[in-house]
Amino acid sequence: MPQRRTMFAAGAIAATAAGITLAGGVPAQAIANGEPVPDGKYAFSTKLTMTGIPVLGGGTRNSACSGALITREWVITAGHCFRDENGVRVERPVAASTVATVGRTDLVTGTGGHDVEIVEVRQSATADVALARLAEPITDIRPLAVSRRAPKVGEVLRLTGYGSLTSANATPATHLQTGQLVVESLADSTLGVRGRSPNPDTTPCPYDSGGPFxxxxxGHAPQLVxxxxxxxxxxxxxxEIPARTxxxxxxxxGVTGR
Known part of the structure; x- marks a missing residue:
């Protein structure tokens, strides 16, 4: 899914999406000009690693997306992270293996966290959002709460992701990245946000698709929007055009029971 304008998270590894077509749905990427997350912070942050995605005409490819643990058994991500060979969003894992890595800040040196297979996918009918169910619950990480309150213009949101640091020769990051963006507009199913901190061009990149804003x-727990x-x-x-939740x-x- 590289090339965020076409909704595929960058490069030779592209994440596929699912059985409902959405107008304007396209994949997104990892955080450019952000900063590394301290070990153990934002533990709900999730990397989805897809291995063996079927390609139209034969063969397979690999890809990755980002996401967040929102209940013990469910991860939220972008809908376009689960697409079939024809680029159509589907309600199933499309790769031979889709593994959610949760609670591991550094994917190279980190030893904590969990690696759990994705076994079920549900797609929103109105937004580029998917829910992915874990094969087993994660009980030692506090899930990210899902807000029912719309963000306001001028509100600052934080983003985390395991995407690339640039669109050029994009490769998923091995250390969780973060940055802040400010809300400039609201639409029915999307937001308009712009980079704020640590730099004005702090923005998602390939493989950041599905990363939580x-x-x-x-004094309050973080809330997904x-x-x-x-x-x-x-x-x-x-x-940047994230999908509202x-x-x-x-x-x-209704899907997750939470």
Missing amino acids: FRESR AVVSDGPSCPHTEL DNIAGWIR
Whole structure:
């Protein structure tokens, strides 16, 4: 799924999406000009590693997306991370193996966290959002809460992801990255956000597709409001277009039981 404008997370590894076509749905990527996350922070952050995705005409490819643990058994990500050979979003894992790595900040030196297979996928009918069920529950990591409150223009949101650091020769990062973006507009199923910190061009990149945008406030747990969905090649100072989750919180709760 590299080339975020076409909704595929960058390069030779592209994540596929699922059996419902959405207007404007396209994959997104990892965080350019962000900063490394301290070990153990934002433990709900998730990397999805897809191995053996069928390719039209034969053969397979590998890819990756980002996401977040929102209940003990469910991860939220971008809908386009699960697509068949024809680029159609589907409600099933499309790769021979899709593994969620949760709670491991550094994928090379880290020893904690969990690696759990994805066994079920559900797609939102109105947004580029998918829910992926884990083969077994994760009980020692606090899930990210899903907000029902729409973000406001001017609100600062934090993003985490395991995507590439640039669109050029994109490769998934091995250490969780983070940055902040500010909300500039709201639409029915998307937001418009722009880079804020640590740099004005802090933006998602390939393989950041599905990464969580969440609000932080002192004394309160983080709250999910959107996931990485679409945007220009990174880094950039233009608008990024994440998929809203606050206005599908009822559907999320219906699927996950939370």
